[in-house]
Amino acid sequence: MQTGGNRFMEKEQMIREFSAFLPFVRSLSGIGDELWNAPLGEGKWSVGDVVAHMMLWDRYFLEEAIARIARSEPVTVRHLDFDEFNKNAVQYAKGKSRLDIIDAAVNERDEIIRILSALSEEEFMMEHTDGDGRPFSAYGYVQGFIPHDVHHMDQLQAFISKH
Numbered sequence: 001m002q003t004g005g006n007r008f009m010e011k012e013q014m015i016r017e018f019s020a021f022l023p024f025v026r027s028l029s030g031i032g033d034e035l036w037n038a039p040l041g042e043g044k045w046s047v048g049d050v051v052a053h054m055m056l057w058d059r060y061f062l063e064e065a066i067a068r069i070a071r072s073e074p075v076t077v078r079h080l081d082f083d084e085f086n087k088n089a090v091q092y093a094k095g096k097s098r099l100d101i102i103d104a105a106v107n108e109r110d111e112i113i114r115i116l117s118a119l120s121e122e123e124f125m126m127e128h129t130d131g132d133g134r135p136f137s138a139y140g141y142v143q144g145f146i147p148h149d150v151h152h153m154d155q156l157q158a159f160i161s162k163h
Contacts, residue, residue: 025105036098052093055105070115078131
């Protein structure tokens with residue numbers, strides 16, 4: 001029983017870390033459109049592009065994996081062409097306002113966290129077969145995305161603090 005308790009604490013800690021994106025992205029509503037749209041460097045994305053990128057990945061995993069796990073449906077997430085997906089995120093950002101992107105990012109992440117929090121420890125850890133025939137678990141997803149979040153939050157914080 002000890003191991004199960006530790007894993008449950010690990011689940012709760014992972015969800016807390018995964019939730020750190022929420023106050024960060026909310027804080028971006030306080031920056032102006034000029035900074036929001038400025039490239040992070042020569043040939044780099046803007047703050048808005050990065051947030052749209054993160055939001056669209058959340059939406060994809062919510063729809064194709066996390067919500068499906070909660071409904072006991074097959075996981076259909078696939079390994080996509082990252083470059084193509086990211087180009088689409090930049091295009092998406094061009095057509096949306098700063099507050100629309102922030103609201104969408106908060107809503108997508110909130111929904112993932114709500115579902116993950118409601119999963120039992122077994123459901124959180126359970127391996128499913130994804131759309132490519134590879135193993136997928138909510139645990140592995142969160143474990144893999146926390147460093148992705150941290151990378152982008154650090155990147156944006158460094159850029160914003162210089163301006």
